[in-house]
Amino acid sequence: MKSATRNYDTLALLGACSLFLSTLEFLIPKPIPFMRLGLANLPILVSLCFLSPGQIISLTVIKIVGQGLVNGTLFSYVFLFSAAGSFASSLVMLVSYRFFKKSLSLVGIGILGSLASNGAQLFISRYLLFGESAWLLAPPFLTLGTVTALILGLFAEGFTASSRWVARQVALFKEGSS
């Protein structure tokens, strides 16, 4: 019971962290509102190894709502893009972490997540917003997504490898699940 409560504290902390990163990201000008660097994905990427899938999804929901609040897009069409992209990316990251942990580091998982997110958003913009010309967005979107995912993945990999806080969370998680 105690470790479960601590886990929720962790979830809240990570949620707050992704809110903060959303704010940082909001400062950076973007040509298209749902184009994102994906900074707020960092907490999700880092916590793959010590949160349960359910908690990862909760964290994703917190991130989506938080981003909506920070960017002021909670009740606009952009929110739909944000939600679709975030869910697609979290699901893909969860699945790839679960099944390909041996051959993928957080770098690969992050890139897969970013591809999933961009794919979902391009799909929506193709059918809801821009029609065929949505494909014009694809190359810059995918390029930016891959580059930032690569950098964030390298950071997350280094962070999880050296952080004592992460090590403690992992230990707690293992204790709780065994």
Next chain:
Amino acid sequence: MKLKKGDWAVLFLALSLIAATAVPVYRRSGREAHLVLEAPGLTEVYSLSVSREIRVPGPLGETVVVIDNGTVRVKDSPCRDKLCVFSGTLNNAGEWTACLPNKVFVKLVGKGEEEVDEVSY
């Protein structure tokens, strides 16, 4: 920290996806202007260099589109207002007309056209 084998595979996948989307998109924009016809269940592209008459089927009947000397106009359409006919001849890339009742969309696409006028939010 070392990248694992799978990471390189994923990176390669991402790069090939980028290339796969970039090539058709940027090659198309370099071509000469051409005519794009859209109707329910149908999208057709015509070159402007061949003069011809095209009958496009729609819910109300056939809309007749004429390509003549590199220009395009709607000659006839089975609609009430004939706005598409009265909108005259299309000369430049980016110009378009449509017969809304018959759900036919006629557009010139190609060089010199601004793909996106303005993005605002």
